[in-house]
Amino acid sequence: MQKWLNKTELEGALVKLIPLTLEHKEELLNAASDGELWKLWFTSVPSINTIDKYLEKALEDYQLEKSLPFVVIDKKTNKVIGSTRFTNAVTHHKRVEIGYTWYAKSYQKTGVNTECKFLLLRHAFETLHCIAVEFRTHWHNQASRKAIARLGAKQDGVLRNHQIGEDGTLRDTVVFSIVRDEWAVTKKSLLFKLNQ
Numbered sequence: 001m002q003k004w005l006n007k008t009e010l011e012g013a014l015v016k017l018i019p020l021t022l023e024h025k026e027e028l029l030n031a032a033s034d035g036e037l038w039k040l041w042f043t044s045v046p047s048i049n050t051i052d053k054y055l056e057k058a059l060e061d062y063q064l065e066k067s068l069p070f071v072v073i074d075k076k077t078n079k080v081i082g083s084t085r086f087t088n089a090v091t092h093h094k095r096v097e098i099g100y101t102w103y104a105k106s107y108q109k110t111g112v113n114t115e116c117k118f119l120l121l122r123h124a125f126e127t128l129h130c131i132a133v134e135f136r137t138h139w140h141n142q143a144s145r146k147a148i149a150r151l152g153a154k155q156d157g158v159l160r161n162h163q164i165g166e167d168g169t170l171r172d173t174v175v176f177s178i179v180r181d182e183w184a185v186t187k188k189s190l191l192f193k194l195n196q
Contacts, residue, residue: 005068010119020069027080097134139172152186
């Protein structure tokens with residue numbers, strides 16, 4: 001039986017998303033170093049201490065057909081500037097989550113996130129024929145919550161005490177989604193933003 005989440009490349013005007021591999025290790029560390037992103041306690045950006053585990057989990061989840069991880073490449077410089085992935089995929093129900101998204105600090109608030117999300121959402125709704133795409137973020141990640149809402153996603157709710165962090169703290173997770181019937185208007189809105 002054919003996989004639902006097949007390796008693919010997604011390309012826009014600013015960025016290209018290509019399948020993540022072990023060979024991207026150093027480039028991902030360089031991107032994460034721009035802003036020392038691993039210091040944000042409410043995110044899962046890899047550091048020199050966690051990169052191997054990060055890559056292993058991403059590639060293992062792909063083999064289990066739960067994930068499709070990408071590196072984000074700046075088309076001008078051909079440099080890896082971050083990562084994102086389809087995750088928590090449920091093939092039978094045609095649902096995915098877009099998560100594990102982060103960008104080098106110098107690429108934040110530049111239009112890169114909007115284009116990446118547009119490419120992922122278009123693939124999810126028009127190629128994978130998803131009925132819903134979820135986004136989840138830490139309650140305390142205000143920047144992420146605002147960015148998800150700006151995409152046109154609606155907040156579904158908050159999963160209280162959803163996860164236990166490595167330090168033992170409890171995470172409340174905010175869940176957002178875009179459903180298939182909303183894609184046409186969301187697409188129009190994102191294209192308008194990208195053309196500004």
